[in-house]
Each structure stands twice: as structure tokens, then as C-alpha cells.
Amino acid sequence: MRRPVLLLFLLVLLALPAAAPAATAPTNENEKTFYALGLAISQDLGAFGLSETELEMVKAGLSDGVLGKPAQVDLRTYGPKLQELQRSRGAAAAAQEKKAGETMLSKAAGEKGAIKTPAGAVVIPLKPGTGPSPSATDKVKVHYHGTLTDGTVFDSSVQRGEPITFPLNGVIRCWTEGVQQMKVGGKARLVCPSDTAYGDRGAPPRIKPGATLVFEVELLEIVQ
DSSP states (O other), X not given: OOOHHHXXXXXXXXXXXXXXXXXXXXXXXXXXXXXXXXXXXXXXXXXXXXXHHHHHHHHHHHHHHHTTOOXXXXXXXXXXHHHHHHHHHHHXXXXXXXXXXXXXXXXXXXXXXXXXXXXXXXXXEEEOXXXXXXXXXXXXXXXXXXXXXXXXXXXXHHHHTOOEEXXXXXXXXXXXXXXXXXXXXXXXXXXXXXXGTTTTTOBTTTBOTTOOEEEEEEEEEEEO
């Protein structure tokens, strides 16, 4: 777990609902700050894929510990099992996401003009470019719009209204290989299996482990 101290704070908050009924929504700056703390730390809890019943058991264990009640299990025995639980839950979630992405990848590969990169990403031309193509060591300027397989937007320079510049060998492999297939002035859709994107780790909370990603990329410039 990346933020054990913050995680403890979140669990403390979860363990104390009886003291004061939870508000339906934060209404002042103090409540909003604590609510933001919960959102931030939920990234760690999310890795366990807890059900409501399991979350209640987590709260029960914390409550017993905070209030000094007798522990129902030996922490020295079960504490080390937490990492294995996180790994197994993450692997199961990743496998499910990968299976969901296979259909989209197969469909994308069958579209007109589609190119499959060496790593397995699919590049679908949307608008031909007239300039040169970049190499892996070039720095490029692009506009992009990134979505999950269900269409949910997770990142977009288009929405921000500001293109980005980066070295092509400093990003996910899908981009490194895919943008090399484009010419300046062109636009393409990149369908990226997880192995060419964020893998089994994902990028919580927006990108799940094993997620297939879709980008619409416009290559504006090869930056000299």
C-alpha cells in the first residue's frame, strides 16, 4: 500500500459513523477537505475490490483495535496475507478487463486501413497527414482525447484546450509505436491493450488494472 498513514485515517473515518450520522454531501470547507481525503485514499482500498460485507469486516477490525477490544485474529498471522490478497484481487480484475477489451481490439483491427503495431496496439487512420512521420526519439506536439472502452473520458488535452509536447519514447508503448505510424497534420485512433498501456497495475482510480484504452490523437508537430 502506497499511503499507509492516510489509509489508516480513512479507516478511522469509516469506523466512526455511530458518533455522528454521515451527511449526504459535504457542506462546508472542513467537510469537503475530509471528503477529499476519503476520495484520495479510496485508491488504496480500491485495489482490494471490497464488497460491502468485506468493508464492514474491515471496519470491525479497526474499531476493535482503536477501542482496545480483544483482537479476533492474530495480526502477525494475517497481516502478511494482505499483500497477497491485493495481488490476487488485482489479477482477477485485470483478467476481467482484458477480456472486455479483446472484443474492441478485434473489431478495431478489422477496420479499413487499420495497422497493428509490434506490441499489439491498433492504429486506425481518421485523417491523413501531409508532413513527415516522427521517430521514437523525436519530441512531438499532439492533441488527444482518451477514453475507456465504455466511452468514459479519463483524460483529454482537447477538453483542456491545450496540446501537450513530450518525447515519444517517454510515454506508454502504444503511443510510442502508434504515433510513429502517423504523419504531421494527421489524426488517428489508437486502441491500446493493457500490455501497451498501464498493464495489470492500471492507473487508479480512473484506469482499472488490465484496461484497454482508446485515444484519438492529432499529430500537430515534430518539435525541433
